[in-house]
Amino acid sequence: MIRDITLGQYYPADSILHRLDPRVKLMGTILFLVGLFLIKGWAGYAVATVFLFAMIRISKVPFRFIVRGLKTIFIILLITLVFNLFLTPGDRVLVQIWKLQITDKGLNTAIFMAIRLIYLIIGSSLMTLTTTPNDLTDGLETLLGPLKKLHVPVHEVSMMMSIALRFIPILLEETDKIMKAQMARGADFEHGNLIQRAKSLVPLLVPLFISAFRRASDLAMAMEARCYRGGEGRTKMKPLAYARRDYCAYGILILFLAVIIALRVLL
Amino acid sequence: MEETRMEDRQNMIQADRLAYNYVKYDEEGREKETIRAVDGVSFEVQKGDFVAILGHNGSGKSTLAKHINALLTPSEGTLWVNGMDTSDEDRLWDVRQSAGMVFQNPDNQIIGSIVEEDVGFGPENMGVPTEEIWQRVEESLKAVNMLKYRHHSPNRLSGGQKQRVAIAGVVAMHPKCIVLDEPTAMLDPNGRKEVIRAIRALNQVEDITVILITHYMEEVIYADKVLVMDDGKVVMQGTPREIFSQVETLKSYRLDVPQATLLAWELKKAGLDLPDGILTREELVEALCRLY
Numbered sequence: 001m002i003r004d005i006t007l008g009q010y011y012p013a014d015s016i017l018h019r020l021d022p023r024v025k026l027m028g029t030i031l032f033l034v035g036l037f038l039i040k041g042w043a044g045y046a047v048a049t050v051f052l053f054a055m056i057r058i059s060k061v062p063f064r065f066i067v068r069g070l071k072t073i074f075i076i077l078l079i080t081l082v083f084n085l086f087l088t089p090g091d092r093v094l095v096q097i098w099k100l101q102i103t104d105k106g107l108n109t110a111i112f113m114a115i116r117l118i119y120l121i122i123g124s125s126l127m128t129l130t131t132t133p134n135d136l137t138d139g140l141e142t143l144l145g146p147l148k149k150l151h152v153p154v155h156e157v158s159m160m161m162s163i164a165l166r167f168i169p170i171l172l173e174e175t176d177k178i179m180k181a182q183m184a185r186g187a188d189f190e191h192g193n194l195i196q197r198a199k200s201l202v203p204l205l206v207p208l209f210i211s212a213f214r215r216a217s218d219l220a221m222a223m224e225a226r227c228y229r230g231g232e233g234r235t236k237m238k239p240l241a242y243a244r245r246d247y248c249a250y251g252i253l254i255l256f257l258a259v260i261i262a263l264r265v266l267l
Numbered sequence: 268m269e270e271t272r273m274e275d276r277q278n279m280i281q282a283d284r285l286a287y288n289y290v291k292y293d294e295e296g297r298e299k300e301t302i303r304a305v306d307g308v309s310f311e312v313q314k315g316d317f318v319a320i321l322g323h324n325g326s327g328k329s330t331l332a333k334h335i336n337a338l339l340t341p342s343e344g345t346l347w348v349n350g351m352d353t354s355d356e357d358r359l360w361d362v363r364q365s366a367g368m369v370f371q372n373p374d375n376q377i378i379g380s381i382v383e384e385d386v387g388f389g390p391e392n393m394g395v396p397t398e399e400i401w402q403r404v405e406e407s408l409k410a411v412n413m414l415k416y417r418h419h420s421p422n423r424l425s426g427g428q429k430q431r432v433a434i435a436g437v438v439a440m441h442p443k444c445i446v447l448d449e450p451t452a453m454l455d456p457n458g459r460k461e462v463i464r465a466i467r468a469l470n471q472v473e474d475i476t477v478i479l480i481t482h483y484m485e486e487v488i489y490a491d492k493v494l495v496m497d498d499g500k501v502v503m504q505g506t507p508r509e510i511f512s513q514v515e516t517l518k519s520y521r522l523d524v525p526q527a528t529l530l531a532w533e534l535k536k537a538g539l540d541l542p543d544g545i546l547t548r549e550e551l552v553e554a555l556c557r558l559y
Contacts, residue, residue: 010380012418133380166380169422215375222376225336225368226436227360227392237387237400 011129017059018130021246022139024253029127031253035260036116036123044263045115051256052119052126061129069125070118077117084110133165135238142240155231163219171212178207279444279476280312280335280366284344286499287330304330306499307344312478312492314443317470319487319507320480322496323521328480331496332448335478336368349443364393367437369447373429374421382424382432383408383417389440400439407438410473411465427458431465438469444476445469451483459483484511484525488546495520512544527551 012018017025032051039045056066070077088110090103128136137158144154179189182203189200287305290298305327312318322328333339334346337353349365351358367389370376379385383404390400408414411431421429430450437445447466451459463486470477479486487493493510495503497520503510510517511524514532524532531545531554540558545551 010420012420132384134384162380163378166378170374215372218370218372218375219378221333221338222368222370223378223388225338225363225370226378226389226440227363228388229360229392233394235391235394235397235400237384237391237397237404239397 010132011061011065013060013130015058015060015130016245017055017126019245020130020249021240021242022131022135023143023240024242024246024249025127025131026136026139026143028249028253029124031257032123033120035257036119038257038260038264039112039116040264041267043267044260045112047256047259047263048119052122055126056122059126059130061126065129066122066125069121073117073121077114080117081110081114084113128165133162136165137162138236138238138240155234159231167212167215170215171208174211175204175208178204278311278347279314279316279349280310280478281347282308282310282334282344283346284309285331285334285341285346286343287327287334287339288342289330303499305334305341308496308499308501309344310494310501310504312444312476314476315470315474316491317467317477317479317489318492318494319490320478320494320496321482321484321487321510321522323482326496326520327499328496329448330499332368332446332478332480335366335444335446337362337366338368360393364440365443367440367442367445369430369433369437369445369450371449371452373426373433373453376433377421377429377436380420381417382413382419382421385421385432386436386439389436393440403439403441404435407435408432410438410469411435425458426454427461430454430458430462434462434465434469438473438475442475444478446478446480448480449482450479451481451486459486463489482522484523484528488525495522507546508544511546 032048036048039048056063085102085106086100088103088106090105092104093101094104094107095102131139140161141154141158144152144158148154179187183189187200187203189197189204191197192200285305285308286303288301288303290301293299308327308331320328320331330339334341334353335348337348337359340354346353348362351362351365353359353362377385378388386404386407387400390403395403404417405414408417411434413428413431413435416424416428416432421432424432434445434447434450445466450466451462454462466477466479467489469475479490481487488507488511490507493503493505493507494501495510495517502520503513503516511528514524514529517524523529525546527548527550528545531541531551535541535543539555541551541554545554
């Protein structure tokens with residue numbers, strides 16, 4: 001259950017999407033998300049679907065890898081679906097169960113909301129799957145660079161993010177290990193109702209936190225030992241530079257957004 | 268005075284009555300107790316040496332190691348690394364660059380999420396130009412025989428491989444000296460062998476001074492010099508042969524000796540005429556054959 005999160009997990013492959021400048025991919029993800037929320041009606045979703053699946057094909061990331069990330073939002077998805085389905089007032093009532101009713105509008109919103117959420121997760125996992133965390137934070141650092149003038153600690157934040165991303169799989173592994181150790185001594189994580197299960201996670205969190213702090217202290221020392229002293233005077237192993245494919249990608253993105261907007265306005 | 272200074276510079280590391288106190292504070296921030304982790308240690312390490320530091324848990328060997336990288340500065344006494352006083356804050360980064368450090372847990376010292384990115388982390392911090400970083404990354408990965416894993420994620424490597432990546436990360440900073448704080452403690456026997464082989468290669472081929480802290484006796488037999496620490500003090504100093512011929516003294520410091528040495532020692536006690544300080548199995552076999 002715990003290894004299913006793909007967010008922040010780089011999938012090494014050799015594709016155009018992998019080679020794109022991280023800034024393009026970041027902007028692209030943001031534009032895609034904005035696009036998703038601009039969509040009204042089936043035509044827009046069709047365009048988004050084609051666009052997203054084309055990207056998945058290009059990325060050479062196996063489909064099951066991308067879908068795996070969805071399992072973790074399943075509950076959120078279900079809640080949104082149910083709430084939208086039953087609580088949206090509409091003109092025509094399709095089904096009526098006691099006081100709850102499903103209207104045509106409710107059905108519509110529910111389906112669109114679900115698609116939106118699913119695409120949102122797929123879109124952002126696609127970015128993290130094709131971009132190494134270091135590239136990602138490099139991209140963020142450059143994109144947010146102008147904020148440095150406002151004394152926003154851009155470098156520090158991006159360093160923290162890349163470290164957080166790097167430690168996600170390690171901490172997950174650790175959680176797994178602690179869980180197994182506690183299960184071996186009779187702890188039960190799988191039975192009981194939601195509250196009981198949530199309660200059983202508390203003894204898991206304490207050792208996890210302790211170990212995370214210990215790791216953090218070790219890592220800080222290792223970074224200092226390797227002459228880390230903040231962003232100043234630091235050179236880049238992979239300095240960011242736009243290539244032709246990046247401009248092309250920007251073109252495609254703008255085209256995508258333009259089509260979405262056009263569909264919204266025209267239809 | 269001037270003369271001793273000149274002498275210092277010829278040594279890679281020189282410690283003079285080095286001491287370090289850990290201070291524990293109570294809730295109100297008052298000093299509760301001080302623990303003297305390193306207590307008046309003096310030693311020197313020559314350029315290109317392979318020095319091993321032995322000691323059981325809590326003997327102060329890790330604290331000592333952290334001084335060489337200026338992660339800790341001495342409470343008393345002085346430590347020179349490559350001619351620089353580690354207490355001198357202006358030279359802090361020079362000290363850290365000359366003396367790289369590899370820690371025990373491979374997971375907690377790898378910063379990059381791709382092997383080559385991690386190796387490049389040190390040079391990036393030092394402000395090395397981009398092209399040279401790539402060159403250094405390639406060289407150092409080659410030096411630890413990990414070049415073919417350069418695009419891998421560290422999470423998918425074995426412990427020994429991770430530790431070699433960590434070593435490459437230090438080598439890329441072109442240090443004069445590498446301090447390894449129990450680098451093999453969390454590894455399986457195979458990983459341990461890989462790492463020790465890589466360390467010896469660095470010492471012999473690249474002529475990097477190596478300070479290896481360990482409690483595996485088998486790793487110590489290749490060292491030029493062994494320091495034994497107990498309770499914050501250096502209690503024995505000498506070549507591995509000199510150290511391991513004193514089995515009983517080592518035992519009093521709660522340390523083992525290599526298996527071959529122990530066997531030779533027991534045989535000698537039982538009346539066989541064997542020489543002192545046998546280190547490897549081959550030596551033992553040879554000595555036994557000579558008897559008959």
